[in-house]
Amino acid sequence: MYNQLEQYLKDNSNINSESIQKVTSHFKPLKTKRNEILCSVGQVCKNFYFINKGCLRMYEIDSKGNEATAYFALEDQIITAITSFVLQKPSRDFLVSIEPSDLLIISRDSFFKLVETVPEFRDVYNKFMEFAFIHSQMRIYSFLGMEGIDKLRWVMEHEPKLLTRISSKAVASYLGMTNSTLSKLRAQL
Amino acid sequence: MYNQLEQYLKDNSNINSESIQKVTSHFKPLKTKRNEILCSVGQVCKNFYFINKGCLRMYEIDSKGNEATAYFALEDQIITAITSFVLQKPSRDFLVSIEPSDLLIISRDSFFKLVETVPEFRDVYNKFMEFAFIHSQMRIYSFLGMEGIDKLRWVMEHEPKLLTRISSKAVASYLGMTNSTLSKLRAQL
DNA sequence: TTTAATAGTTGTCATATGACAACGTTTTCA
DNA sequence: TGAAAACGTTGTCATATGACAACTATTAAA
Numbered sequence: 204m205y206n207q208l209e210q211y212l213k214d215n216s217n218i219n220s221e222s223i224q225k226v227t228s229h230f231k232p233l234k235t236k237r238n239e240i241l242c243s244v245g246q247v248c249k250n251f252y253f254i255n256k257g258c259l260r261m262y263e264i265d266s267k268g269n270e271a272t273a274y275f276a277l278e279d280q281i282i283t284a285i286t287s288f289v290l291q292k293p294s295r296d297f298l299v300s301i302e303p304s305d306l307l308i309i310s311r312d313s314f315f316k317l318v319e320t321v322p323e324f325r326d327v328y329n330k331f332m333e334f335a336f337i338h339s340q341m342r343i344y345s346f347l348g349m350e351g352i353d354k355l356r357w358v359m360e361h362e363p364k365l366l367t368r369i370s371s372k373a374v375a376s377y378l379g380m381t382n383s384t385l386s387k388l389r390a391q392l
Numbered sequence: 393m394y395n396q397l398e399q400y401l402k403d404n405s406n407i408n409s410e411s412i413q414k415v416t417s418h419f420k421p422l423k424t425k426r427n428e429i430l431c432s433v434g435q436v437c438k439n440f441y442f443i444n445k446g447c448l449r450m451y452e453i454d455s456k457g458n459e460a461t462a463y464f465a466l467e468d469q470i471i472t473a474i475t476s477f478v479l480q481k482p483s484r485d486f487l488v489s490i491e492p493s494d495l496l497i498i499s500r501d502s503f504f505k506l507v508e509t510v511p512e513f514r515d516v517y518n519k520f521m522e523f524a525f526i527h528s529q530m531r532i533y534s535f536l537g538m539e540g541i542d543k544l545r546w547v548m549e550h551e552p553k554l555l556t557r558i559s560s561k562a563v564a565s566y567l568g569m570t571n572s573t574l575s576k577l578r579a580q581l
Numbered sequence: 582t583t584t585a586a587t588a589g590t591t592g593t594c595a596t597a598t599g600a601c602a603a604c605g606t607t608t609t610c611a
Numbered sequence: 612t613g614a615a616a617a618c619g620t621t622g623t624c625a626t627a628t629g630a631c632a633a634c635t636a637t638t639a640a641a
Contacts, residue, residue, distance in 0.1 A: 237609095263533055271536040273529055286526050295533075332521040337475050339528040340462055344452055344484075347460040347535075347568035348629095350597070371619065379536035384598055386620050426639095537599095539627070560589065573628055575590055 204232060207279050208253050208307055215330050218323035226317055226324050230307035235300040242298035248287035251314050254280055257304020260373060263296045272377040274338070275301075275365060281331060301373065346379060354378045355388050393421060396468050397442050397496055404519050407512035415506055415513050419496035424489040431487040437476035440503050443469055446493020449562060452485045461566040463527070464490075464554060470520060490562065535568060543567045544577050 205227040212218050212226060230253060235241070241259065242248045252259065259282050262272040273296065276282035287294035288311060300306075309317075317324045345357050358365055358378065365374055375385040394416040401407050401415060419442060424430070430448065431437045441448065448471050451461040462485065465471035476483035477500060489495075498506075506513045534546050547554055547567065554563055564574040 265533075265537065267537075269537050271533050273532060286529060289522050289526065329518060329521065332518065332525060333478050336521055336525040336528060337478065339525060339532060340475060342532055343462060343528060343535075344454075344460050346532075347565075348454065348456075348458050352597095370617095372617090376536075381599060382619070383600085383621080387598090390620080541627095559587095561587095570629060571589070572591080572630085576628090579590080 204255075205230070205307070207255050211253065211279055211281070212323070212327060216323040216326040218321075218327075222321050222323055226321060229313040229317060230309045233306045233308045235304045235306060237300060237303050239300045240297060241300065242284040242287065242294050242296070244295060244297060245293045246287070247291055248284040248294050248298070249311050251283045251288065251309050251311065252276075252281065253307040253309075254278055254282065255305040255307060257300060257302045257306070258368065259298060259304065259306075260301045260369075261296050261298050262373075262376060270373075270376040271379070272373060275369060275373075275377070277364060277368075285335065301369065351378070351380050351384055351388050352391060354380070355385070355392070393444075394419070394496070396444050400442065400468055400470070401512070401516060405512040405515040407510075407516075411510050411512055415510060418502040418506060419498045422495045422497045424493045424495060426489060426492050428489045429486060430489065431473040431476065431483055431485070433484060433486060434482045435476070436480055437473040437483050437487070438500050440472040440477065440498050440500065441465075441470065441487075442496040442498075443467055443471065444494040444496060446489060446491045446495070447557065448487060448493065448495075449490045449558075450485050450487050451562075451565060459562075459565040460568070461562060464558060464562075464566070466553060466557070474524065490558065540567070540569050540573055540577050541580060543569070544574070544581070 208227055208230060209223050212223055218226070233252075235257070241250070241252065244264070254276055256278055259276045260272060261274055261276075261282065261284060262270050264270055274282075282298070284294045284296045284298045286292070287296070291311075314328075318328050319325070341361070346354055349357070355378065358374070365377070371385055371389075372382045375382040378385065380388075397416055397419060398412050401412055407415070422441075424446070430439070430441065433453070443465055445467055448465045449461060450463055450465075450471065450473060451459050453459055463471075471487070473483045473485045473487045475481070476485065480500075503517075507517050508514070530550070535543055538546070544567065547563070554566070560574055560578075561571045564571040567574065569577075
């Protein structure tokens with residue numbers, strides 16, 4: 204149940220067994236179906252998730268009704284509706300399972316209590332933030348001024364799993380294009 | 393000299409006078425001209441900056457020779473070529489002054505020593521990361537699938553200073569469009 | 582101050598992409 | 612299993628934006 208999370212903690216800090224025990228004890232298993240909403244627009248996000256199996260997606264719906272995906276998280280990754288989780292303001296995003304998923308869930312209170320009391324867990328959080336930021340920068344850069352075909356190639360190179368596993372529609376919303384455009388670009392390759 | 397930095401530290405943590413003293417003592421003043429390069433592509437970024445006066449810009453040049461601006465930092469903000477600074481890999485970005493600027497500079501070694509030894513400074517760093525990430529998310533979202541005119545309106549609403557202070561060319565590279573397009577959009581308003 | 586370089590504006594034209602629709606395929610769930 | 616919904620593909624057409632160029636305005640440097 205906690206093997207993957209333990210490995211994640213070890214990979215991202217110099218954490219010892221005792222602290223691992225302390226940290227993992229605050230995570231509870233949660234099974235979701237496909238398309239289950241973990242955080243909805245307007246809600247204040249109260250939880251943080253580790254993915255044992257499955258896939259979550261964070262996205263918003265803009266003023267024209269179009270979806271824009273911020274990111275996807277697969278196995279052995281952590282995710283939350285970060286802006287809302289951090290600032291405790293109503294979320295502009297949906298956090299949704301796009302596959303039936305086995306998750307580990309921790310409340311915000313427990314999460315930040317651990318951040319304060321377990322230095323290694325604080326390191327894990329900071330690394331997560333750094334990674335999230337760096338990933339986000341890569342996308343801004345990579346996508347600004349890039350043509351559709353190049354965005355597609357970028358994802359093929361950097362996040363190929365997305366293309367095999369996730370619906371074209373969702374990938375298109377991640378690339379900032381319509382699904383019909385993505386379909387035509389795929390045909391061009 | 394250190395008034396603004398002190399205020400910044402106070403605004404972003406519950407730091408006491410002693411720690412303020414300890415932190416600020418590691419920052420050294422640095423005056424730059426216009427268009428001075430603080431970190432170049434290929435360099436590993438070794439410093440972190442606080443801006444007393446002036447403006448810095450972080451950008452990259454893509455494979456087609458087009459500039460893409462990640463962000464601008466004005467007075468009372470901190471900035472570095474973050475990805476390189478964090479990962480200590482050669483930077484893909486330029487960090488450049490776009491005005492003559494009065495900066496405070498701290499080396500990466502001192503910076504992370506402070507992060508480890510001064511809990512309040514660690515908080516400041518984490519807040520910076522959180523802010524940087526959240527800002528970056530806002531842009532990804534806001535710009536994905538948005539038309540040029542709406543991106544321009546977004547900046548007018550969220551970062552109006554950029555439009556009055558920074559060259560159109562640089563703003564265009566921040567919005568992911570050419571300067572001629574930006575110019576035409578401005579005429580439309 | 583003068584000259585050169587840079588930046589901004591505007592026009593024309595080509596093109597990538599969105600909007601929409603038609604259609605076939607796959608998935609869902611009763 | 613069968614019906615309905617969702618998804619993916621492909622076509623047509625309209626349009627926003629890039630590329631390029633010509634010109635003006637502004638800024639920098641000698």
